[in-house]
Amino acid sequence: MPAGAEGLRLSRISKILGGRTIVDTLDLTVAKGELVCLLGPSGCGKTTTLRMIGGFLQPDKGRLTINGKDFTFAKPEHRPTAMVFQNYALWPHMTVAKNIGFGLKVRKLSAAAIREKVDWALDLLSLTHHRDSMPARISGGEQQRVALARALVLEPEVLLMDEPLSNLDAKLRVSVRETIREIQQRLGITTVFVTHDQEEALSIADRVAVMNNGKIEQLDVPAELYRLPRTSFVAGFVGSMNTLDVAPRDGGVPLADGTVLPCERMSGDAGDAVWIRPEDLVIEPEGAPGSTRAVVLRVIPRGHYREVLLQCHGTTLRSFTDTEPEAEQAVGVRATDALVYADGVLVQQ
Numbered sequence: 001m002p003a004g005a006e007g008l009r010l011s012r013i014s015k016i017l018g019g020r021t022i023v024d025t026l027d028l029t030v031a032k033g034e035l036v037c038l039l040g041p042s043g044c045g046k047t048t049t050l051r052m053i054g055g056f057l058q059p060d061k062g063r064l065t066i067n068g069k070d071f072t073f074a075k076p077e078h079r080p081t082a083m084v085f086q087n088y089a090l091w092p093h094m095t096v097a098k099n100i101g102f103g104l105k106v107r108k109l110s111a112a113a114i115r116e117k118v119d120w121a122l123d124l125l126s127l128t129h130h131r132d133s134m135p136a137r138i139s140g141g142e143q144q145r146v147a148l149a150r151a152l153v154l155e156p157e158v159l160l161m162d163e164p165l166s167n168l169d170a171k172l173r174v175s176v177r178e179t180i181r182e183i184q185q186r187l188g189i190t191t192v193f194v195t196h197d198q199e200e201a202l203s204i205a206d207r208v209a210v211m212n213n214g215k216i217e218q219l220d221v222p223a224e225l226y227r228l229p230r231t232s233f234v235a236g237f238v239g240s241m242n243t244l245d246v247a248p249r250d251g252g253v254p255l256a257d258g259t260v261l262p263c264e265r266m267s268g269d270a271g272d273a274v275w276i277r278p279e280d281l282v283i284e285p286e287g288a289p290g291s292t293r294a295v296v297l298r299v300i301p302r303g304h305y306r307e308v309l310l311q312c313h314g315t316t317l318r319s320f321t322d323t324e325p326e327a328e329q330a331v332g333v334r335a336t337d338a339l340v341y342a343d344g345v346l347v348q349q
């Protein structure tokens with residue numbers, strides 16, 4: 001965990017639902033002001049974990065503290081948390097301003113205090129011009145900003161977000177994501193953000209917790225998670241990979257016909273799988289020293305780079321490259337970096 005005070009701590013939290021262990025003795029500490037993403041495939045227990053933090057579900061085992069105080073069994077309304085949902089969950093018959101102020105009304109704040117806080121939130125999220133609009137009349141991105149404003153006026157110590165961007169189209173997703181991150185950092189709110197989208201997690205989080213079967217497989221800053229995925233599950237979930245089920249040999253990677261693809265750096269020298277990121281597979285002119293021959297099968301333009309499929313001694317490889325090879329062209333390839341796994345666990349020298 002980064003230096004600084006602790007905001008949220010889950011200690012050995014478990015939850016059984018329908019006779020199955022959905023969250024399994026999970027430990028997670030989030031620093032004050034930090035944004036941690038829970039990332040993982042459908043059904044791995046992300047939402048169940050978030051619902052336990054929000055108090056909508058009670059853990060069967062374990063303990064949960066917020067800023068040092070125990071809230072393991074507290075009801076949602078007695079916790080210093082606020083949740084933003086995937087489907088916005090706005091009241092359709094209330095204006096934007098009334099939606100934002102609803103939780104404050106429930107808390108019996110004076111009309112003047114509610115107005116002041118709602119004005120602050122409208123301004124923060126650039127929604128002032130929609131103060132009197134009905135939710136159905138504003139866009140999806142604006143509706144999600146209203147949902148965020150409604151959570152923020154409650155001044156939560158921990159903000160919980162459950163796939164808040166998944167109902168938005170790709171372009172809007174990026175812009176609302178940037179708004180969320182900017183405001184979260186400006187206000188310094190401890191945040192747990194659930195997503196199954198690895199690109200979203202890597203771009204918004206201070207740290208990402210990759211979950212599998214109710215457990216956290218790796219909790220790390222995005223760059224480290226990408227650079228050194230500690231299990232093949234994490235490696236398969238974060239970024240793109242060439243996955244070869246072979247043992248490394250002679251400082252490289254044996255291909256289908258036994259030829260060794262040279263590799264400059266390998267995480268280890270013994271294992272049962274070698275994984276190479278496409279950007280670590282370099283394309284050079286045929287016969288370049290330290291390379292092995294390959295034939296280009298397909299070139300897919302990806303904007304500022306190209307995705308190239310190669311036939312290399314009986315093995316199909318994928319490279320992301322700045323070079324401009326053509327289909328059927330013979331080239332040289334070599335790997336700069338490779339991750340070696342044994343029984344699904346990263347081998348490090």
Ligand SMILES: Nc1ncnc2c1ncn2[C@@H]1O[C@H](COP(=O)(O)OP(=O)(O)OP(=O)(O)O)[C@@H](O)[C@H]1O
Nearest residue numbers: 017018022040041042043044045046047048049196
């Ligand atoms: N009330 C329940 N009774 C039985 N099983 C449940 C219940 N709620 C959730 N589950 C199961 O728990 C598992 C984890 O659900 P959860 O919603 O936490 O997953 P998730 O990682 O958030 O996935 P998704 O991205 O699909 O929402 C799923 O297999 C789900 O079917």
